[in-house]
Amino acid sequence: KALQLIRYSAFQCDHVPALMQLGTMSLFNSHGFRRNLPTAMAAFERAAAHGDSTAQRYVGLLSATGLGTPGAQRDYARAIVYLSFAAVGGDTASQQALGYYHLTGIGVEKECNEASWHYARVAERAVDAFLDGPPTGRHLPSERVKLTTWSGGPYGWDASGPGNPRLSAYGNGKDILQFYRMQAEEGNALYEFQLGLALYWGMHNVTRNYLGAAKYFKRAAQRWDPNLSAEQSALSRSQIASAHATGYLGWMYWRGEGVAENVSTARSWFELGLERRDSRSMNGIAHMLDRGLGGLPADSERAFSLWSEAASRENTDAQAQLGVKLWQRGQFQQAAAWFAKAAQHDHPLALLYLGNMHRAGQGLPENCQMSIAFHKRVAELVDWAIDQPMHAAQEALRRGDLGTALVHYLFAGELGYESAQLNAAWILDQQWPIRSAEWRALAHVWDQTALALWNRAANQGNTDGRVKTGDYYYYGRGTGLRPPHGTLRGDTPDYERAAVYYRVAAETEHSSIGMWNLGYMYEHGLGVPTDYHLAHRMYGMALLTNPEAYLPIYMSLVA
Structure with a gap:
């Protein structure tokens, strides 16, 4: 009955909220409503006609991905019109997509300055969202x-590059946590602190636990030995861990994480950490002094001094804050140096300022590409302003809703997320959704879509994407149009283009599979002239790059 009312309000009354609700339910398979892409497109088009910027974004993305178009063919001309209207209406995700399109020349001419303008706006909103939270910003x-990582990559554990393919990219977080816990229970301050860190930040297979983190930070902080000299404390790992624990406790009380928010208690922990020369505590007191918080009088000069010392002790937030203060004083080159240090650890504020400075030629060479690189990074890193499409995809995967995850990944791929492009391509490559009737109408374009996504990921430096793009050209997957009811693999191979991708993967990205593939093509004259010497060289390079690949390489050499 509720659905009938929503449909009536949407299509009979042109009620925009009802249209948006119906479109969202139809697109994302929510509230027990079965996915219906034509219904979603129709609802969003009606809402878009009323000027709703979110609806305009969805129409644009459905057109760009082909999910809402006849024959599932991508329509970038239509997509750009709708995304442009949505961006004018303040939709951040649409502006991010337009920035990516202008950067890469998708549907429009490549135009660095236009891409830079869009990415700068998105980055500013991203940092605003980052700072709109607890003191010093959200986590x-x-x-x-990356879905391929869970199975070791498209070719097995690290097989596309150098290294031991038997090693997982992730440790077992629960095993590590258990080891820390055993050591901590013996009263070891270092492992009490390490356990607190693991619980505070979380790790693979371990969710954040602020209450547990506070418990172990307190235990570590209490193990400070006041009888040791400053020189002895600086060399003692237990003393250093105890000092760092006081700084974390200060932050947790200030931010209300696992404990009741209490600025005075936070200040007490920071002051204790300051006595122990802890950089996090220095940073905390500097923030309080800069704004006159915690009962401290405002003292910008002392705050600057503390930020300077904390920054020299490699505190990332202090480096970013020091950069801001230097920038405000017109000391742009010194500011840029500190921003660069903080940016190495992905501090959003530092990334934003570096992008702005490259864009304006302020203390750094004017460089459009560098400006975009920093702004794109912060836009994708801090994505609360665009409803976190990657997070939504991961939540859908946890629910077992692969179709909704694919929709989110396809949309995020249009926004320029390399990991989304990789994930969507992998889902299509494995043909996971084929059992679902809702996707069968799109099956004839899966390979074309996957090829485009592998290629986009490759253009962002993804080695697996580079090799997979070569594979698609080698086997003729998605390289030309097929009738809607044709076979899934009926295109003509393009060995020359495959060789180009393998060569780049081999020579610039050190891919052992790229090397082996190129060697095979030289051996058999596929897309390149037959050259046994070059084939032997490529096989040898593959073996040197990844010794675990000895079996196929030796078989090739013997043959």
Whole structure:
């Protein structure tokens, strides 16, 4: 009955909220409503006609991905019109997509300055969202999951590059946590602190636990030995851990994480940490002094001094704050140096300022590409302003809703997320959704879509994407149009283009599979002239790059 009312309000009354609700339910398979892409497109088009910027974004993305177009063909001309209207209406995700399109020349001419303008606006909103939270900003979203990583990559554990393919990219977080816990229970301050860190930040297979983190930080902090000299404390790992624990406790009380928010208690912990020369405590007191918080009188000069010392002790937030203060004083080159240090650890504020400074030629060479690189990084890193599409995809995967995850990944791929492009391509490559009737109408374009996504990921430096793009050209997957009811693999191979991708992967990205593939092509004259010497050289390079690949390489050499 509720659905009937929503449909009536949407299509009979042109009620925009009802249209948006119906479109969202139809697109994302929510509230028990079965996915219906034509219904979603129709609802969003009606809402878009009323000027709703979110609806305009969805129409644009459905057109760009082909999910809402006849024959599932991508329509970038239409997509750009709708995304442009949405961006004018203040939709951040649409502006991010336009920035990516202008950067890469998708549907429009490549135009660095236009891309830079869009990315600068998105980065500013991203940092505003980052700072719109507890003191010093929100915690960054969790690491983007790459689906290929869970199975060791498209070719097995690290097989596309150098290294031991038997080693997982992730340790077992629960085993590490158990080891820390055993050592901590013996009264070891270092492991009490390490356990607190693991619980505070979380790790693979371990969710954040602020209450547990506070418990172990307190235990570590209490193990400070006041009888040791400053020189002895600086060399003692237990003393250093105890000092760092006081700084974390200060932050947790200030931010209300696992404990009741209490600025006075936070200040007490910071002052204790300051006595122990802890950089996090220095940074905390500097923030309080800069704004006159915690009962401290405002003292910008002392705050600057503390930020300077904390920054020299490699505190990332202090480096960013020091950069801001130097920038405000017109000391742009010194500011840029500190921003660069903080940017190495993905501090959003530092990334934003570096992008702005490169864009304006302020203390740094004017460089459009560098400006975009920094702004794109912060836009994708801090994505609360665009509803966190990667997070939404991961949540759908946890629910077992692969179709909704694919929709989110396809949309995020249009926004320029390399990990989303990789994940969507992998889902299509494995043909996971084929059992679902809702996707069968799109099956004839899966390979074309996957090829485009592998190629986009490759253009962002993803080695697996580079080799997979070569594979698609080698086997003729998605390289030309097929009738809607044709076979999934009926295109003509393009060995010359495959060789180009393998060569780049081999020579610039040190891919052992790229080397082996190129060697095979030289051996058999596929897309390149037959050259046994070059084939032997490529096989040898593959073996040197990844010794675990000895079996196929030796078989090739013997043959």
